[in-house]
Amino acid sequence: MAEPTITLNVTRYRPGQDQVPTTQAYAVPYKEDWVVLDALNHIKDQMDGTLSYRWSCRMGAYAVAAA
Amino acid sequence: MEEGAGIYRDEPKMEKTCKTLRTLRERFKDIIIEDRGSTFNTEVMNALELDFMLDVAEAVANSALIRRESRGSHTRTDFPKRDDENFLKHTLAYRTTRRTKDRLPASHHHPMATGGEKVLEGLETQRSVLDSERRQWQNQPLH
Numbered sequence: 001m002a003e004p005t006i007t008l009n010v011t012r013y014r015p016g017q018d019q020v021p022t023t024q025a026y027a028v029p030y031k032e033d034w035v036v037l038d039a040l041n042h043i044k045d046q047m048d049g050t051l052s053y054r055w056s057c058r059m060g061a062y063a064v065a066a067a
Numbered sequence: 068m069e070e071g072a073g074i075y076r077d078e079p080k081m082e083k084t085c086k087t088l089r090t091l092r093e094r095f096k097d098i099i100i101e102d103r104g105s106t107f108n109t110e111v112m113n114a115l116e117l118d119f120m121l122d123v124a125e126a127v128a129n130s131a132l133i134r135r136e137s138r139g140s141h142t143r144t145d146f147p148k149r150d151d152e153n154f155l156k157h158t159l160a161y162r163t164t165r166r167t168k169d170r171l172p173a174s175h176h177h178p179m180a181t182g183g184e185k186v187l188e189g190l191e192t193q194r195s196v197l198d199s200e201r202r203q204w205q206n207q208p209l210h
Contacts (some may be wrong), residue, residue, distance in 0.1 A: 014104055044110075049110045050104065050110070
């Protein structure tokens with residue numbers, strides 16, 4: 001059986017390139033233990049390196065005070 | 068790096084790590100940047116960071132390998148004693164070709180550096196390829 005996938009609709013805006021934000025669909029593997037960040041990382045690593053995003057989870061930076 | 072240039076160090080482990088780093092540097096040559104944007108280009112950022120991390124890792128691992136003593140946090144199980152006779156000096160790491168190596172003042176030559184320098188010589192060639200590649204990114208139109 002083929003691996004189940006799920007479609008992720010990502011709203012993208014590239015300053016200097018896009019006039020308005022556009023939506024792009026990516027079919028990514030559906031895995032029970034994945035969070036959205038896992039799917040985004042999968043897209044950037046395997047499908048589309050031009051996708052850029054910020055995140056602050058999973059950084060192991062609890063109890064770190066930024067100056 | 069944790070395995071070969073971590074808390075407890077010995078020659079075989081460090082040799083292995085230096086070899087791994089050479090392989091990684093070789094693989095780095097195959098990097099392709101898809102994103103040509105000039106705004107928030109995390110792909111270029113990640114590639115540059117990897118480039119510099121490999122530089123630092125190579126300097127650390129190759130320097131640790133030629134320092135055949137234990138000193139401070141540099142703990143070698145195969146050389147547990149501090150050796151002021153041979154190593155009361157800083158280690159300087161250069162990317163060298165045979166040509167640039169000859170130009171370095173003799174005082175810059177670590178007495179034990181022969182093996183390490185050979186390693187770095189090999190890397191110099193790869194380095195210039197990388198630099199020309201980086202210039203290519205910079206010369207290409209952004210959009």
